[in-house]
Amino acid sequence: xxxxxxxYIDSHQAEAVALLQRLCSQKSxxxxxxxxxxxxxxxxxxxxxxxxxxxxxxxxxxxxxxxPMKGRSERIFGFYDHYDxxxxxxxxxxxxxxxxxxxxxxxxxxxxxxxxxxxxxxxxCAIDAWLASYGELPCGIKFLIEGEEEIGSPHLQxxxxxxxxxxxxxxxNWESGYKEEDGPAEIVFGNKGLLYxxxxxxxxxxxxxxxxxxxxxxxxxxxxxxxxTIMDPETYKVLIPGFYDDVRPLTWNDYAVLEGxxxxxxxxxxxxxxxxxxxxxxxxxxxxxxxxxxxxxxAGFCSxxxxxxxxxxxxxxxxxKMDFRLVPDQDPEKIVQQLREHLDRNxxxxxxxIVHSAQPAYRTDPDSPFAKAVKTALLxxxxxxxxxxxxxxxxxxxxxxxKQHIPSALFGGTSAATSNIHAPDEHISVKTYxxxxxxxxxxxxxxxxx
Amino acid sequence: xxxxxxxYIDSHQAEAVALLQRLCSQKSxxxxxxxxxxxxxxxxxxxxxxxxxxxxxxxxxxxxxxxPMKGRSERIFGFYDHYDxxxxxxxxxxxxxxxxxxxxxxxxxxxxxxxxxxxxxxxxCAIDAWLASYGELPCGIKFLIEGEEEIGSPHLQxxxxxxxxxxxxxxxNWESGYKEEDGPAEIVFGNKGLLYxxxxxxxxxxxxxxxxxxxxxxxxxxxxxxxxTIMDPETYKVLIPGFYDDVRPLTWNDYAVLEGxxxxxxxxxxxxxxxxxxxxxxxxxxxxxxxxxxxxxxAGFCSxxxxxxxxxxxxxxxxxKMDFRLVPDQDPEKIVQQLREHLDRNxxxxxxxIVHSAQPAYRTDPDSPFAKAVKTALLxxxxxxxxxxxxxxxxxxxxxxxKQHIPSALFGGTSAATSNIHAPDEHISVKTYxxxxxxxxxxxxxxxxx
Numbered sequence: 003x004x005x006x007x008x009x010y011i012d013s014h015q016a017e018a019v020a021l022l023q024r025l026c027s028q029k030s031x032x033x034x035x036x037x038x039x040x041x042x043x044x045x046x047x048x049x050x051x052x053x054x055x056x057x058x059x060x061x062x063x064x065x066x067x068x069x070p071m072k073g074r075s076e077r078i079f080g081f082y083d084h085y086d087x088x089x090x091x092x093x094x095x096x097x098x099x100x101x102x103x104x105x106x107x108x109x110x111x112x113x114x115x116x117x118x119x120x121x122x123x124x125x126x127c128a129i130d131a132w133l134a135s136y137g138e139l140p141c142g143i144k145f146l147i148e149g150e151e152e153i154g155s156p157h158l159q160x161x162x163x164x165x166x167x168x169x170x171x172x173x174x175n176w177e178s179g180y181k182e183e184d185g186p187a188e189i190v191f192g193n194k195g196l197l198y199x200x201x202x203x204x205x206x207x208x209x210x211x212x213x214x215x216x217x218x219x220x221x222x223x224x225x226x227x228x229x230x231t232i233m234d235p236e237t238y239k240v241l242i243p244g245f246y247d248d249v250r251p252l253t254w255n256d257y258a259v260l261e262g263x264x265x266x267x268x269x270x271x272x273x274x275x276x277x278x279x280x281x282x283x284x285x286x287x288x289x290x291x292x293x294x295x296x297x298x299x300x301a302g303f304c305s306x307x308x309x310x311x312x313x314x315x316x317x318x319x320x321x322x323k324m325d326f327r328l329v330p331d332q333d334p335e336k337i338v339q340q341l342r343e344h345l346d347r348n349x350x351x352x353x354x355x356i357v358h359s360a361q362p363a364y365r366t367d368p369d370s371p372f373a374k375a376v377k378t379a380l381l382x383x384x385x386x387x388x389x390x391x392x393x394x395x396x397x398x399x400x401x402x403x404x405k406q407h408i409p410s411a412l413f414g415g416t417s418a419a420t421s422n423i424h425a426p427d428e429h430i431s432v433k434t435y436x437x438x439x440x441x442x443x444x445x446x447x448x449x450x451x452x
Numbered sequence: 453x454x455x456x457x458x459x460y461i462d463s464h465q466a467e468a469v470a471l472l473q474r475l476c477s478q479k480s481x482x483x484x485x486x487x488x489x490x491x492x493x494x495x496x497x498x499x500x501x502x503x504x505x506x507x508x509x510x511x512x513x514x515x516x517x518x519x520p521m522k523g524r525s526e527r528i529f530g531f532y533d534h535y536d537x538x539x540x541x542x543x544x545x546x547x548x549x550x551x552x553x554x555x556x557x558x559x560x561x562x563x564x565x566x567x568x569x570x571x572x573x574x575x576x577c578a579i580d581a582w583l584a585s586y587g588e589l590p591c592g593i594k595f596l597i598e599g600e601e602e603i604g605s606p607h608l609q610x611x612x613x614x615x616x617x618x619x620x621x622x623x624x625n626w627e628s629g630y631k632e633e634d635g636p637a638e639i640v641f642g643n644k645g646l647l648y649x650x651x652x653x654x655x656x657x658x659x660x661x662x663x664x665x666x667x668x669x670x671x672x673x674x675x676x677x678x679x680x681t682i683m684d685p686e687t688y689k690v691l692i693p694g695f696y697d698d699v700r701p702l703t704w705n706d707y708a709v710l711e712g713x714x715x716x717x718x719x720x721x722x723x724x725x726x727x728x729x730x731x732x733x734x735x736x737x738x739x740x741x742x743x744x745x746x747x748x749x750x751a752g753f754c755s756x757x758x759x760x761x762x763x764x765x766x767x768x769x770x771x772x773k774m775d776f777r778l779v780p781d782q783d784p785e786k787i788v789q790q791l792r793e794h795l796d797r798n799x800x801x802x803x804x805x806i807v808h809s810a811q812p813a814y815r816t817d818p819d820s821p822f823a824k825a826v827k828t829a830l831l832x833x834x835x836x837x838x839x840x841x842x843x844x845x846x847x848x849x850x851x852x853x854x855k856q857h858i859p860s861a862l863f864g865g866t867s868a869a870t871s872n873i874h875a876p877d878e879h880i881s882v883k884t885y886x887x888x889x890x891x892x893x894x895x896x897x898x899x900x901x902x
Binding site: 032033034088089091095152153154194196198205206207208209210211212213214215216217218219220222223226227229230233235274275276279280283288291292295297298299300301302303304305306307308309310311312313314315316317320321322323325327358359393394395396422423424425426 | 482483484538539541545602603604644646648655656657658659660661662663664665666667668669670672673676677679680683685724725726729730733738741742745747748749750751752753754755756757758759760761762763764765766767770771772773775777808809843844845846872873874875876
């Protein structure tokens with residue numbers, strides 16, 4: 003990449019870390035609304051500092067921040083990021099407080115440093131490097147920063163439908179991406195879908211004394227009985243009839259890209275503190291499940307007395323939060339329907355379904371000019387790259403990209419294995435964060451040549 | 453009953469209500485320890501006011517209060533009660549605050565008014581009535597008031613083993629008992645056992661992002677899969693092999709006493725807000741299940757993210773609190789062992805069992821002199837009584853009574869159907885509370901005659 007720009011980035015690491023600290027020290031939880039408006043102010047401030055004129059778009063939920071900047075070439079590099087984060091959970095499980103952003107052991111620690119405020123910060127630093135070195139960017143850029151990614155982007159589709167002109171560009175860096183500290187740079191060209199539902203059941207007006215357990219219906223048992231019809235405990239296959247019907251068969255290329263996958267099977271086990279993967283899966287089979295299999299996950303359940311000690315009650319209410327990760331051609335709306343019919347057929351018409359989020363999977367074209375520019379830039383920086391056809395998570399690329407056939411890719415600095423995103427002790431290595439800044443600066447340059 | 457004593461009780465209702473208000477306005481939660489020491493002070497104060505010299509026995513948990521008082525005859529009427537209460541739960545579900553004890557619609561409302569501070573208060577008022585009328589009690593009494601009943605009386609057995617001489621008496625009123633406002637006085641001569649366990653499973657060091665759901669074990673699914681092996685969703689039979697092996701067959705008398713049972717089947721459904729009892733049970737079959745069937749109840753379960761909105765995590769930890777109500781000859785220790793073996797045999801050796809409480813069922817002799825005195829006294833007051841051979845709950849009568857063959861019975865003023873014990877809006881009718889005072893005073897008189 004451009005030596006002058008690279009030298010600027012190398013000599014301004016402290017400023018880059020300070021910027022990420024500023025963004026992450028502000029709590030901004032979409033699930034509860036805490037700190038959202040304060041966070042928006044900070045992001046607007048950082049954009050304005052660099053000469054942009056950001057516009058806030060109200061969505062009915064948290065606003066989308068739009069901020070374009072012209073460059074030397076006509077090409078435009080789109081930046082999708084989000085300023086919201088997951089709840090920090092039990093603060094006692096964090097080594098240092100989640101919003102007291104510290105550097106320790108070569109890592110930056112705190113909620114949002116890896117998912118995904120690093121994405122916002124790295125792009126701002128790449129802009130700083132180009133502007134300081136040449137007074138202009140090599141290509142145009144546009145920021146589109148939403149505030150509801152961690153709750154499934156419920157207003158992003160209507161925003162996209164209302165403002166197609168804001169979305170138009172030559173390709174997106176979506177949030178950020180994965181790079182283990184000593185692993186290859188990874189580029190991801192697609193993602194799984196996400197159906198997030200809550201199943202709940204009420205069996206009585208209120209909890210009652212468990213001496214009546216022989217005769218009074220129990221909501222916790224009821225929900226347990228419903229859940230047992232959804233998942234096979236042996237095969238971990240989803241038992242909802244029709245669930246797998248529309249799954250698109252894997253291509254030769256889908257299998258081929260697993261070859262170079264840098265996933266550290268043993269290291270990740272150790273990191274999680276698990277003895278093994280589900281059903282002892284390993285190697286390619288484990289990767290196939292991770293990237294290409296749809297899943298049914300219990301994200302949480304609760305019913306009755308869950309405090310310290312003993313209480314003998316029959317719970318009147320129970321709920322479970324479930325997320326289904328979907329693969330190409332599975333339609334989340336259809337799966338909600340299948341789930342409803344399945345519950346009814348098994349006598350669980352008293353179990354209600356609340357749909358929190360429903361997004362299909364998405365794949366982008368790995369041979370587009372944008373995709374090639376990304377590969378060229380990252381090969382130039384690191385000598386090798388690792389390509390994925392699908393992320394195992396659900397960045398909602400489809401919403402911005404599908405209608406206008408805009409290419410999109412995840413790449414950047416988060417560790418998929420050890421960054422603890424969505425978990426306590428979220429962190430990112432300073433080294434990969436600085437590399438992420440270089441990736442953004444280098445792709446700007448490559449994109450200006452196409 | 454004695455007219456002078458009865459007249460005193462009738463003309464001192466306001467004092468009786470005020471005493472119950474004083475006892476219940478003090479929170480005293482055994483599960484968390486809140487307010488226990490303050491509660492003990494109040495009870496000691498009320499005992500001393502009546503000339504008793506109470507002694508506190510340390511147990512390793514909350515202390516037992518022992519307070520005897522001599523009477524005209526040598527007979528001794530034992531009073532087992534408890535000064536602890538269940539947690540109040542979600543205060544928003546209470547019509548008036550749980551520790552702001554108010555009289556409304558002819559009822560006294562608040563935590564503990566029906567379970568079981570009414571028992572303590574009614575006995576104190578009965579003593580007041582005899583002392584005011586005759587300067588002495590017709591028989592001796594002894595209070596034994598513990599503070600851990602609502603967490604399964606974990607230290608009561610060792611207290612009883614250490615102090616058999618304190619327990620000795622001619623018969624116990626155990627806590628209180630059931631009387632619907634317009635129903636017959638009920639007398640209960642036995643109780644189910646209680647095995648309270650917590651099953652928990654840890655599948656990883658901490659929660660992780662649900663994009664890994666295809667490969668990383670999920671504690672919530674794991675526990676769901678374990679629970680499905682414990683209960684048949686169709687028959688509601690417990691599936692642990694051997695669980696029913698030792699169940700003592702019902703006697704002719706067990707069936708016979710169901711005849712006069714005042715349980716208001718329709719009214720109780722309406723009260724709970726349920727459409728029907730489990731598997732549509734009704735009439736004698738419903739009563740059989742309520743009084744004589746062992747049960748497996750989920751009192752609460754929790755795992756993962758259970759707050760507002762959406763969080764996509766794989767829970768690393770899950771637990772369920774379960775209570776098993778046991779019938780005569782079922783051994784709780786044996787059932788723990790059967791549960792352990794059952795889980796192991798089904799591949800759930802990673803699911804741990806924590807035993808919170810383990811008490812066998814108990815039956816007392818309905819033909820003992822004490823039992824006859826109770827029946828005579830209550831028949832004298834109300835003209836009819838309803839006999840139960842077993843309570844559906846687990847007052848731990850066995851602990852005090854088994855070794856010395858002391859008779860014991862539940863009778864008093866709580867409504868089994870509508871008092872909302874262990875639930876929000878716990879209440880007791882003023883009328884049955886006053887009747888409870890009369891029952892205690894009348895049994896003292898009958899007992900002095902044997």
